[in-house]
Amino acid sequence: MGIHRYRMTALFRWLAAVLFALSLLEGPAPSRAEAAETGRLVEKDGRYVFVESMDPAMRLLLERALKQGTITQEEYNAVIQESEQRAYLLQPSFKVWYDRGFNLSMNDNAFLLKIRGFIQSRFTQRFRNDAWRNPGDAKNYPELLGVFGDYRATRSENAASTFNLRRLRLLFMGHLFNPDLKYLVQLAGETAENAQNPASVQVLDAAVMSTHVPALNLMAGQHKVFFNRAQINNAMTMQFTERALVMDAFTASGLNRRDIGLTIMNDEELYPINYYVGIFNGLGPGFNRIGLFNSEQPTEGCPGGQTGGTPPGCPANQRNLNANFRSDISQLMYVVRLVWNVMGRPGYGEGDMLYSETPQLAIGGGYAYNPAINTATNNGFVGIDLANLNVRRQLATFGNGRQLGWGLLDYSTYAFDLVYKYRGFSLQAEWYWKNINRHQKGAPFLGPTTGTDVLPGTGGVAPGLLGNATxxxxxxxxxxxxRKLQFAARYAWWDPDTNAAGDLVKQVDAAVTYYFSGTYDHQLAIQYTNLFMGTGGYALGRSAPLPSSPVALTTSGNVPLDAVQRNLIENLIRVQYSIFF
Known part of the structure; x- marks a missing residue:
């Protein structure tokens, strides 16, 4: 018995010595606090479970040997300590798990990467009245095609059935060095319902955010502009399959919800009043004012490129492509927003998904100033415009097509919003106003100046001036x-030109949404929409002074889109499946 005990003691001493030597090679010895640890908490299926460092079977054998006197207490403690140290040194320096995204994190929490995907597929059935065939819409949402950005009216048959991959997103988010330095990169490969080209992958967001100082958070890069509630909210948390048309028309820039710049804000979760101050390029994602150019005039005061007529005293058929001049490149967009959380924190997600037990109420407002947006060059014929196609196409995409062709515009946009939530009920409203200041105060030249196409008294200029929008x-x-089944209704009203009549846009929506998992992440929505769009008013380059006689209609081929003023009416049903994983 004594010989056996001696051999066991020698064996454990040898094992302890080997483990100690290995620990010296692998790194410094652990502190007393580390050696005292017997395991760690591990997250599994949403629960935290304590897992011992040493295999339970080995620990049982050691405890029995200690109880039988085969080894001493000192030998037992030494083996346990070295075993825990070895397990600590050999464990991976990172962990990977899934929790509303694929997560990769370092053990010291210096780095976190969360990867999420978002797929939104849709079926749409449209029913349009005969006015969509003639005259169609050429004023709010014209199509700009080709190198010259030629205008095309949006026309169609009465019925349309389409499948559409409405949104396809890939998100990379997390923090660097410590949790207060966050980042977000979002890629998109999707198409709008009326897209004419296949989808291509583009960068939607690429921003870094510092939250080291709660009262002074900083976000830099390309991201959504914090201006109005509908603009900040993301597509997955909407009560409807699509934003109302008026929501897109009154973004901060008038061009897009996103821009490149800098935003300073406080922590939304800590303060009852939240502020946002932003400075941006003002031209939408992936673009700045260096990319804009004007084709200078070969002859001072004589715009070139017109296809019909020549301004008095100017050479005929001269081109205006002799120089590309960059102007207003020092201009930036400035945005401010304030939100008062009167009761609770309703957040920006639409609907009361949390089924709030206490009332949640917030009111907010924003102001955006975006100067020197060049909506056209100085061409005599407005439809030919090699410059600023990126800006012009964004204006048309977001429903601000009536502002095309009016030269340099300054936008001052105001927004005021309210949101209320309580026990599954939600109410949300916003009001918008956009002041449009034109640098050229006179009516722009439309051309031609002579001939039978000119209505007496018009002199080849626009018959009316562009107004504001609300x-x-x-x-x-x-x-x-x-948290499962929601019904929602919406009414939207929009006047794109306060100087014109017969151009109102009215929209009624009703939607029912089922949330499979009790969150926004997995849902099926059905939406009915009735859309009324007036075709009155004036749009430069798409409306023209009416020909002076019936003969001119046949000889010139210039049939104005104003010749038939009919209201466009559309009824549509969208069925949309969304998953965010």
Whole structure:
């Protein structure tokens, strides 16, 4: 028995010595606090479970040997300590798990990467009245095609059935060095319902955010502009399959929801009043003012490129492509927003998904100033415009097509919003106003100046001046089954030109959405929309002074789109499946 005990003691002493030598090779010895640890907490299936460092079977054998006197207490402690140290040194320096995204994190929490995907597929059935065939829409949402950005009216048959991959997103987010230095990169490969080209991958967001000082957070890069509630909210947390048309028309820049710049804000979760101050390029994602150019005039005061007529005293058929001049490149867009969380924190997600037990109320407002947006060059014929196609196409895409062709414009946009949530009920409303200041105060030249195409007294210029724009919407929803089944309704109203009549846009929406997992991440939505769009008013380059006689209609081929003024009416049904994983 004594010989056996001696051999066991020698064996454990040898094992301890080997482990100690290995620990010296692998790194410094652990502190007393580390050696005292017997395991660690591990997250599994949403629960934290304590896992010992040493295999339970080995620990049982050691404890029995200690109880039987085969080894001493000192030998037992030494082996346990060295075993824990070895397990600590050999464990991976990172962990990978899934929790609403694929997560990769370093053990010291110096780095976190979360990868998420977003797929939104849709079926749309449209029913349009005969006015969509003639005259169609050429004023709010014209199509700009070709190198010259030629205008095309949006026309179609009465019925259309389409499948569409509406949104396809890949997100990379997390933090660097410490949790207060966050980053976000979002890629998109999707198409709008009326897209004419296949989807291509583009960068939507690429921003870094510092939250080291709660009262002074900083976000830099390309990201959504914090201006109005509808603009900040993301597509997955909307109560409807698509934003109302008026929401897109009154973004901060008038061109896009995103821009490149800098935003300073405070922590939304800590303060009852939140502020946002931003400075941006003002031209949408992936673009700045260096990319804009004007084709200078070969002869001072004589625009070139017109296809019909020549301004008095100017050479005929001269081109205006002799120089590309960059102007207003020092201009930036400035945005401010304030939000008062009167009761609770309703956040920006639409609908009361959390089924709030106490009332949640917030009011907010924003102001954006975006100067020197060049909507056209100085061409005599407005439809030919090699410059600023990126800006012009964005204006048309977001419903601000009536502002095309009016030269340099300064936008001053105001927005005021309210949101209320309580026990599954939600109410949200916004009002918008956009002041449009034209640098050239006179009516722009449209051409031609002579001939039978000119209405007496017009002199080849636009018959009216562009006005401002205003609009609003109100929407409400209720969860019939908490966190599962929601009904929502919305009414939106929009006047794109306050100087014109017969151009109002009115929209009514009703939607029902089922949330499979009780979150926004997995849902099926059905939406009905009734859209009324007036075709009145004036749009430069798409409306022209009416020919002076019926003969001119046949000889010139210049049939103005104003010749038939009919209201466009559309009824559509969207069925949309969304998953965010």
């Amino acid at each position: 609009g609003w919407y109100v929407q409400s929803g209720y969860f019939i089954i908490p």
